[in-house]
Amino acid sequence: MSLHGLGNGSSVTTGDDGYDDWYINEPEEGPAIQEIVSPCSPTIPDHLYHTIMAPVSLAVLVVLSVLVKRRKLCKGCLNGVPGIPSPVNFLEEQENKGLIAAVFGILICSLCKVFLDDNPLPFLSNTSLQNREYWKILALFYYPALYYPLLACMTVRHRAGDILGSALSWFHCGILIWQKIECPQLPKYYKFYSLLSALPQISCFLALSFIYPALLLRNCRGASNYKASGRSYCEKYLKNILNKNQQKTRGYNPNQSFRPWLFLRSYIYTFQQGFQLPLMLVLSATVAIIVVYQVALLLLVFFLPTMQRIRAGIGDDFALMLAGFGIVLAKDKTEVVNVVKYYLWALEVCYVSALVISCSLTVAMLMRSLVMHRTNLKALYRGAVSDVFQFPQKLQPSHPAIVSWMSFTSYQAALTCLGLLLQQTVFFLCNVSFTFLVIIPLAFGRNLLLFRVLKAMWPIWLMLVSVVTLQHLCARFAFLHKECKQQEVTNRRMLYLFTYLLFPVNFLLGLLVGVWRMVISALYNIVHLCRLDLSLLHRAVESFDPAYRTYCHFLKIEVSQSHPLLKAACFLLLQLSRHEGQTGNKPIDVEEGIQLMQSKKPVLNKVKSKQARARWWVAYTLLKNPTLLASRASFLFQCTANGTQAVSSY
Amino acid sequence: MSLHGLGNGSSVTTGDDGYDDWYINEPEEGPAIQEIVSPCSPTIPDHLYHTIMAPVSLAVLVVLSVLVKRRKLCKGCLNGVPGIPSPVNFLEEQENKGLIAAVFGILICSLCKVFLDDNPLPFLSNTSLQNREYWKILALFYYPALYYPLLACMTVRHRAGDILGSALSWFHCGILIWQKIECPQLPKYYKFYSLLSALPQISCFLALSFIYPALLLRNCRGASNYKASGRSYCEKYLKNILNKNQQKTRGYNPNQSFRPWLFLRSYIYTFQQGFQLPLMLVLSATVAIIVVYQVALLLLVFFLPTMQRIRAGIGDDFALMLAGFGIVLAKDKTEVVNVVKYYLWALEVCYVSALVISCSLTVAMLMRSLVMHRTNLKALYRGAVSDVFQFPQKLQPSHPAIVSWMSFTSYQAALTCLGLLLQQTVFFLCNVSFTFLVIIPLAFGRNLLLFRVLKAMWPIWLMLVSVVTLQHLCARFAFLHKECKQQEVTNRRMLYLFTYLLFPVNFLLGLLVGVWRMVISALYNIVHLCRLDLSLLHRAVESFDPAYRTYCHFLKIEVSQSHPLLKAACFLLLQLSRHEGQTGNKPIDVEEGIQLMQSKKPVLNKVKSKQARARWWVAYTLLKNPTLLASRASFLFQCTANGTQAVSSY
Structure with missing residues (x-):
């Protein structure tokens, strides 16, 4: 697509110099630019939904508590088993992982709502939102409490619990889907944002609506096989250990020849017989994936519709405005508009491609994390502490270890969110630079800045390349000779001479190496920010990385408590x-x-x-x-x- | 010092509203702002100096070559020992390290000149500098060749060589000192820049002027003890190894209790009996220190005199200009001038303190590098490859290893230069932010931006702090109990409940942890950029760091060739x-x-x-x-x- 061809269809030629109405017409923000979505109120609005569901959840919790109390009346209240049912047995649970993950997914979607909505607690009227910070803080505790019964119903392990759970999840799910069918478009950010951002929550509720009835069915058939899955996993693991010869894998060894297929495969998490990831890791992966979706959606709706509206709104007036600032992109007004529209389109492409790259890299990193979690856990299970930790560690619970274990899942979600934002920023800037400094100059012969700089510096580049080539050729053919299958240094005086004479040129090469070192280490850290299983610091001080320390402590608790x-x-x-x-x-x-x-x-x-x-x-x-x-x-x-x-x- | 008190001495009160001559007077760049240094031409200007010294150096080289030829006439020309004397025996040299380091110091000073001077080859007239790039490239090879005889005189190991070396170094030194005495001030950058930047070069020449006569004296006393130092070092090393019980040191172990004194001492290079650093490491340290001096000097003279001139040039007109942009710092014109001058002074202080921090950190890192070089070399000498390299490596010369060995010194210099520039930029920005967001608001009650933000967010901070405290207290006193000297997890249901309920708050904490992770890893990489002995990447991919790979290869050559x-x-x-x-x-x-x-x-x-x-x-x-x-x-x-x-x- 040529720039000159862009405006041929709609060009209104007003002479060679198109700026006849200079400075007169200000660009107007007409209604064409603003997108109007009529406000919509569903039959059960958010505040009514929460006003109903909060008491219902409380009632369910009381019923469950009474149920538990009745069964444990002889145990006393504070002897390790209080009356409130446990949310979930994080360290032991091997079955129902899907159910727990679904509840955590719902929770993280609600968290997004707390951050972005003006009204964090929807059952409050808008007039009472004087101090929004306080209500946001309250909302941080309200949502876990609201969805608490959805978990508690499962842990009671009683038919009544399953029935209550099914009813609750159907209720939640029904209202949410009904709301979205009635009002698919809302004016906030982008007309479909509300619908799209609710999709993970709806899927999680749908999953719950199927899992609870299934549990109920299984429970009706017979309670004896409740514990079967957890035990059978342990026995399977044991059998697997006993049957097979253990292969000691020690991660990626750079001395092995580099095989792209093996490298790529190490980034894909595949099921391994006889090993299941602990619940916390499943939760952190689920939550992280939902965070990736939500952040990517937000990034998309904040940028793309706005850019498209701006692009649609650009008219001849804009060319005048540019000319007013002394920027003349083309002779003809229509052509200027086309060029600007083309540049904006290029920006959009850069943004979307950066988002695709960031999301794929983040998901790949999360998968790789899972692979590494499995490798590390298996190593620690068999007692190979030195394979996982750089320095010997005691696999015992301790006070910081418990705090780290408690916060592991949320840290994983938060780091994924931050990492994605950072990646998007960096890759967008890289894409824009590449597009406007390399692609557009190559395609249209504009913005030749970079090429002019390169052209002016070509003798230096040529010299550097030839010196590097010379050094490598000399090293291979002049300074090394093979003797009895072993290479030995020869022609030492020439080697020393070259070392001395090329010192200044190597200094220049060193500057390039330094820049490359900065770029590669920054990119590595940005891409791996979301991974908790590796430290971004050097191995001698890796424990100063807070995220990695959290992970190490998490491993200690997992291995010591649920081997x-x-x-x-x-x-x-x-x-x-x-x-x-x-x-x-x-x-x-x-x-x-x-x-x-x-x-x-x-x-x-x-x-x-x-x-x-x-x-x-x-x-x-x-x-x-x-x-x-x-x-x-x-x-x-x-x-x-x-x-x-x-x-x-x- | 109060802002109001600043201008009391020189204030000219022109009524309460001092802007009576609004927009009329433009700030003038008077001769008070511009610093005038009269141009000065020494008796022996640069071009004459080089026109004399280049042929002299060539003549010395020819004499030395003849000398070497005469002594080795039977050996043939290309059988490992060509007629040109070797610059220096980099792998074997144990004595005369100071001499070689001085020549490399002179070389790196000349390199600065090549980068900064308009006239890279001073014996060319200014009219022939049409294509400056070509002359700069030529200069990169000219300076090593010019100072080559200074090294070659030493390696001939003959009285004639020592006499020639003494004469050459005296000549160079004399002319340089004479030039600087005649013209201490030059108009370039800053009046004393030329003198200050030549100081390391002068010191190196002075060192040479003393070392060569000393060599001559020693040579006259008897040639037999020429090789003594090198051999005696090896024997000392051997005796040291045989006498003492080897203590296996494995770097900093984070499991040991942190002792600040030991930590600080690990950053100070002290002489160890029975071990001398190889020549290349001594050279790289020398060159790096000179680079630190030159870069710091440049940073200082580019910023400080300019800022001081601007500060001196600010008058009442500047207050008007600011008001023209809508910036009203104070009511009174004089007060505005004082405030602006105070801000500029604060900027200068920030800049100088950032420079001091950067230089001290860089020097500390270089010292730590030397300590690590020694540790690594000692480990490799005793065959403990796994103490140094993450993965097993063959200690053999190879083609990339030779190239890396050749460029090690220059890479160290280049990375030091880049690292210092980066550190200066980052620390300057940090200092400025800290000064203008924290110190000035606290001292004068201005720019309360940060404090206002913190004040608006205090409920969230309070909540986060209390949740963290709560988690730690619970972990210590509720979820752990000591049993038979070992801590066990207890109150599991409460632990799970807390884990679930605090998930959203921990997500917020995770965001803070992520920001801290970014900051700490970026700072770590910036500070450690100049260190080649550690990789900035994770240990699994550390060989992708080009500087670290160079270092590993360098070690291989050093250990395999000069054990x-x-x-x-x-x-x-x-x-x-x-x-x-x-x-x-x-x-x-x-x-x-x-x-x-x-x-x-x-x-x-x-x-x-x-x-x-x-x-x-x-x-x-x-x-x-x-x-x-x-x-x-x-x-x-x-x-x-x-x-x-x-x-x-x-």
């Missing part, structure tokens, strides 16, 4: 005690570790084979996980005080 | 062969390795003790340096073809 082998061993022991009729507490209700550790009654008379099997598991676990020895030692220490019988049962 | 133990062994063997009267070639003249490897005449009958000693050295060397085994194997392989006698002699 699949330990869990498998616990399941086996629980199975044994259940078989002997100690059915005081169902293992489903209480955390297994605590039940096991606080158990004071030694199990004495068992079938020999079962004892042997249990011992064998423990021995295997300890053999493969030397870090668990400390726990075992302390257990032994504690138990020795209560008699030696407990030891024999373990 | 002190290998050199000590070679010295011992040479001593043996010299004792037996094989005085065909003095070991001083020929590279020891080559002489040793190409020696075809086996030494058969020796004193038993000497043979035993030699064997012991070899055994020890090989034991401590497994990487040398390959060389030995090839040597054996080559020698087996010539008979097994040579083997027994090794």
Whole structure:
């Protein structure tokens, strides 16, 4: 498409010098530029929806709490199991990951609403929004509380819970879809923004509306297989470990020959038999993907419709205005308009392509993160601490580790958001520079600034290139000779002479290398900002990177508290005690570790084979996980005080 | 100092509203603002100096070449030892480091001149400078050639060379000092810039003027102790290794408790007995320090005198101009002038303090680099490759390694220059932001922008701080309990509840963490840009950092080609062969390795003790340096073809 051809269709020639009405007509912002979307109010507006749903959620919570209380009336209120149902068993949950991820997805969508809406708590009237900061802060706590019953219904593990959960999710989902069908267009930002931004939330609610009935069905068939999935995963993991020969993978080794296919494949997360990611990692991935969608949507609607409106609004007046500032892009007014429109179109293309690049890179980084999480977890599970951490670390819970574990998912979401924004800015600037300094000059012969600079400097570039070539040729053919399959340095005096004489030229090359070093390290850090599994600092000080420190602490808690082998061993022991009729507490209700550790009654008379099997598991676990020895030692220490019988049962 | 008090001395009150002569007086650039330095031409101007020195240098080179030829007439022209004397034995030289460093210092000072002067080749007349790029390129090769004899005189190791070297350096030094005494002030940039920028060059020439006579004196006393220093260093190193128990140091371990004194001490390079840095590292440090001086000087003279002139030139007219742009800093004209002058003074202070910070940080980084170079070299000497490189590497010369080794010194200089410029820019901006957003608002109650923003956001900050405190308190006192000296997670349901409910707030905290991550990684990279001994990329891809790759290759060449133990062994063997009267070639003249490897005449009958000693050295060397085994194997392989006698002699 030639610039000259652009305006041929609609050009109104007013003579060679088209600026006859100089400075007279100001460009007018007509109604053609402004996009008008009629305000729309659904049958159930937001404030009514929240006024209904908040009490309903509270009521559901009370019902669930009573349900839990009734079942646990003998346990007391503050002895590890309060009356309020737990939101979710983050460390143990192996089934229902989809359900929990859906609730977190809904939560992060609401968070976007809190940041962007003028009315963060929709059931307040607009008049009471004097101090919006306070209401925003309140909204940060309101939304988790509002969606809390959706999680709690699942953790009760009771038919009533499933029924309540199904009803709640249908209710939420129905109202949301109804609202969007009635009012698909809203005037905020861009007419379809409201609809598009609600899509992830609607999908999450839809998922919930299917998962809860499915749970109910399964629960009706029989409660016994509730725990089956979690246990079966641990046993599968164990079987997988026992069956296969372990292959020690140590990440990407640069000494291996570089294979693009292998490199690309390392960025794609594929399912591996016998390993499932812990719940927190699934949550962080889900939340991060939704954040990518929401941020990309925002970036798109803030820029593209505005640019398109500006492009549509550019007329002959604009050419006059430009000429008023002394910018003459072409002789003809119509041509100027076409050139400006073309430039604006190029800007849009740059913006959209930058957004595509940023989003793809962010998603690739998130996938790579998942791969690395799996690799690191597997390494830590088998006790290979040095494969993961640079310096030896104790895999024990500690006070900063717990705080880091609590905030891991949200940090992942926040860093993804920041990383995407930064990438978009940088790639947009790069794209614009490339387009306006290279592509447009090459295509239309305008803006030849860069090429003029390059042309003026060509002797220096030629000299640098020839010196580099000379050095490489000399190094290969003059300063090295092969002797007995090994290369040796020869012609040393010439080598020293070249080293001395080329010192000033190498200084210039060093400046280029320095610029390249700056660019590559900045780009690397910008692209990898969203990854918590690697430190952006040098390996000697990597713990000063707050995000990486959070990740390391997170790993410590995950590995020390939910090691699949330990869990498998616990399941086996629980199975044994259940078989002997100690059915005081169902293992489903209480955390297994605590039940096991606080158990004071030694199990004495068992079938020999079962004892042997249990011992064998423990021995295997300890053999493969030397870090668990400390726990075992302390257990032994504690138990020795209560008699030696407990030891024999373990 | 109060702003109101600033102008009391010179205020001319023209009523309350001082803008009576609005828009009439334009600020004039009077002769008070422009600094006039009368042009000065020394008795021996630059072009005469170069017109004399270039032929003199050439003549000296020819004399030296003849001298070398005469001594090596039997060796042929291209058999490793051409007629042109070698500039310096970069890999072997252990003495005269100061002399070589001085010449490189002179060279880098000339390089600054090439970049900044209009007349890069001073013996050309100004009229012939049509294509300045070509002359600049020529100058890049001219200056090394001009100072070449200063190095070559030393490497000839002959009294005539020392006499010529002394004469040359005196001549250079004399003319330079004479020029600067005659014309201390020049109009370029700043009146004293020319003098200040020549100071390092003068010091280097002065050093040469003392070193060469000293060499001559030593040479007159006896030529036999010429090689003593190099050999004695190797033997000292060996003795040091043999005497002391090796302490394995592995850099900074973050798991150790942080001790500020130890941390600071790790940034100070102190002399260690039994270890000397290789010549290339001494050169790179010298050159980098001179670059720091030159760049800092340039930064200073480009900014400070200009700002001071502008500050001096600000009068009442400036207040009018500001008011014309709608900027009203104060009611009174005099007060406005005082405020503007105060702001400019604050800018100057920011600039100078940023420069001081940048220079100190750069020097600290260079010192730390030297410490790390020593640590790495010592580790590689003892064969601990994994302590230095992340992945196993072969310590062999290769074609990229030779190119990297050749350019190492100049890359260090270039990166120091770039790093300093970048640091200055960043720290200046930081200082200015801090001064104008924090200090001036606090001191004078102006520009309260930042404080207003902080005040408007205080509920959010308070909420974030309280949530962080709450999380930490809960983690310490509610979610952890100590059991048998080990901390265990307890109150899990509350932990999960907090994790869920605080998800949105933690998202906000995550944004802050992300910003901190960006800031800290950017600052780290900017400060460490000048360090080649560490990669700015993550450890898995650290070889993609061009500067770090250069450094790794440099280490390979240094260790494989000038290992002190290998050199000590070679010295011992040479001593043996010299004792037996094989005085065909003095070991001083020929590279020891080559002489040793190409020696075809086996030494058969020796004193038993000497043979035993030699064997012991070899055994020890090989034991401590497994990487040398390959060389030995090839040597054996080559020698087996010539008979097994040579083997027994090794």
